[in-house]
Amino acid sequence: MSPPPPAEDVPQLDPRARALLWGAIALCVGIELVLQAADHGLIGDRRWRGLAYDYGAFWSQLLRGWRPNYAAQPWTMFASYAVLHGGLWHLTFNMVTLWSLGRAVAERAGAGGLASLLAGGTLGGAVGHGLLSAAPVPMVGASGALFGLAGALLVWAWADRRDARETQRPVIVAALVLVGINLVMWWALKGQLAWQAHLGGFVAGAALAPRRRG
Template identity: 30%
Template sequence: MSFTRDVEADRIIKGLIAINVVVFVFGLMRQVPNMGGEPVPLPMVYGSYSFEDCFDLGEYWRLITYQFVHADMGHILFNMIALWIFGRAVCSMMGAFRFLLFYLGCGVVGALFSSLLMSQGLCMREELAALSEYIPFWKMIPMVGASGSIYGVIAAAAVMFPYARVALWFPPIEMSVRTFALVVLAVALVVIAMNWNNAGGEAGHLGGMLCGFAVMGIWVLYRKLTWNRR
């Protein structure tokens, strides 16, 4: 995708990427043992989201902090590349403040949507659901990553720039942003429906993307109404 350079948008996106990278590097340098004695990055311990930590224990900040914590190098690399490609264009259209609210809001909705589906017995294997006798296991499943936020940004880009072209590295093909958004949406739906590996994570992706489409739908409707009044 190629768009007119927007200095403010570049600064916002670079800032978000920098925060994610700093948190990831800090997690590599500072780890603590979990209950099994295995080392876990400190940001993942205090920044990941789970329904139990957030709502049962009242640690509501996790709805925001989990969006800046990543599991491994591949996870953060994919997310930051997608944020750079799509985020600058969307931010330049929305403006910095509205973009940040939109970005973080999609991440919050993604986490809540994942918890909602898991609470209904979706996105979780039956053998995991029976692990805890006292607390429903779905409440304890941790979630990390900016994917829900970024999927919302992809949805916004698909509405704003539907015919812009994006070139994929793997597979090496080119498609419109709208087609790309529909493909990743379809992948999330299939993974959730088949309850494949990381179905809970895909539910977060789906929630973020649905939030993005919903907000953009309201935006389009608002523009049409205001235009008709002129």
């Protein structure tokens, strides 16, 4: 077994990027823990989760004539949906993925690039869902932002391999794996998967990926 690389050769995460990732994770975890506590009657009211979805989830029908609960809701939902989740499993999967992909993006594009891709993926996910889904159900979760990060990473991988004159097969395989995961999840969840948000986030991330390092 080869020895580990010297400490100075291990990429160090930008402190600002670390703060951004931990801040986003803390926000999502904090909200879900409050809703979990309310679900179990420990605090507040068991209606809190429903109210959170009513006021903060992304509702495609608000773009198609539904009356909003407050005037700005058709606009604020393009961001607020990303900090709500459908339970502990949904939250855990998304937060672990956020930390993993977020570190990789920050090492390439810094804190500014990470912030722009998280915002762009969140917005792209909402736009994709709004355009492609008319289902009268709430859409929640950070998946749009996560697929934005994935889109950027695949664009960079493609560019790096092109510049090095290497085969693009690993990049193509990774993209097919993402498609496969979505198909499996769509089947397992009996169609209750916001693939439209995943697609919108991925396209936004691929389009916004900075074309330089750092």
